[in-house]
Amino acid sequence: MNPKKSYHVNIFVIIVLLVYLTVFIVGCSGHGNESSLTQIKKFEGGTAYKTSDDFYWVLALNGTWREMGRQYGGLVKDELRRFYDDISADVVARGMDYNAQLENAKGLASTLSSNLNELLKGVAETSGLSDDEVLILNAGIFNLSYLVMGGELTSACSGLAVWDKYTPDGTLIFGRNWDIEREPMVKYMKYLSVAVFNPDSGNSFANVHPLGNVYLETGMNDKGIFIELNNGSLSDPEYIEDRENSVSVLVTALNQCNTIDEASKYLLDVPADLAYALQVADAKECVSVERATFGARVRKSGQNGVLAAYNNFIPPYPVEWEDKIVDPLKPEVDPRYNNLINLANSKDFFGKLDVNGMKKLMDIEVKDGGAVHGGTVYQVIAMPEKFTLWIRGMDYSGWQQIDLKNLF
Secondary structure, three states, X not given: OOHHHHHHHHHHHHHHHHHHHHHHHHHHHHHOHHHOEEEEEEEOOEEEEEEHHHOOEEEEEEXXXXXXXXXXXXXXXXXXXXXXXXHHHHHHHOOOOHHHHXXXXXXXXXXXXXXXXXXXXXXXXXXXXXXXXXXXXXXXXXXXXHHHOOOOOOOOOEEXXXXXXXXXXXOOEEEEEEEOXXXXXXXXXXXXXXXXXXXXXXXXXXXXXXOOOOOOOEEEEOOOOEEEEEEOOOOOOOOOOOOOOHHHHHHHHHHHOOOHHHHHHHHHXXXXXXXXXXXXXXXOOEEEEEEEOOEEEEEOOOEOOEEEEOOOOOOOOOHHHOOOOOOOOXXXXXXXXXXXXXXXXXXXOOOOOOHHHHHHHOOOEHHHOOOEOOOEEEEXXXXXXXXXXXXXXXXXXXXXEEEOOOOO
């Protein structure tokens, strides 16, 4: 062999290998193991993925609401059956029989939009679950929560939005705790999922919820609007029948609204069935829409760049609310709101709250000045500018990154 030719061939091989290695390293460093999604299956135009280390399902669904429901049911039919069997038996063991579960499930479905009911019908067509079983599964967390909380449905969720001078580059980061009671819920974290809906009209949006639960409490749309819901019945315990459930209203808000102002106006205009604090954020700002059963308002950041929310509306209140609102719990009883504001302004976190900083902040328990407690079931971090979510089931997994942009 010609030594010069061999030399040139070897150099070419080395260059090719170096280029390949560089691309591989850049790809890994750009996404990280936690952000990878593995495609598992396809069904009627929908695709199912799993997050890294096989933790959570991510569904990308397309078409009419009935078609998206059919895709949902066909993609994860085995998981839906297992989840239904697990949670319905758990609820029975805690004292609520099948008939009571079904009655509650039908009651919930009656307060949801026609689109969500079409979605549920589609799930029933392909999942192997009956229409009634699909409704019971959709209400499973509601029913279990009611029993776990001793007949009270006052959850203890909290959220913290930071932007401007609170983050290294001004980009908004949102951290959210979804709280009921951790111990009875941990075993259901294997069903935690992100369902991405691409309907044939309106915006695409993602819903963070256990499989089979089609109502929305945490989500983001393809316009970069993020919304999360905190129970506000400590401030207003009333319930008004025959009004659309707020967890359904949020679906329409994400599907139809393109800006914070549009979403806020929509949430202000729809009368509330129960009191909720609804946080609405984009890449640059966050507001809280405090919806009582007797009225609603938009609360903006008191300190530009940070907004916290929990289960009380935050004073001062509108004059017309004064005789209708219940005073907040004292900080020594529930310090979470003050804790979150104090942490955001502390030397450890002020100006440093990127995603990793928010992860650290969200590790801090109430007793140590944070907001995490025994009721924290799962957590979500959102970066609307990047259309990215991070989710974590407490005592179940580490943070899992989900890039939504290519799924919308």
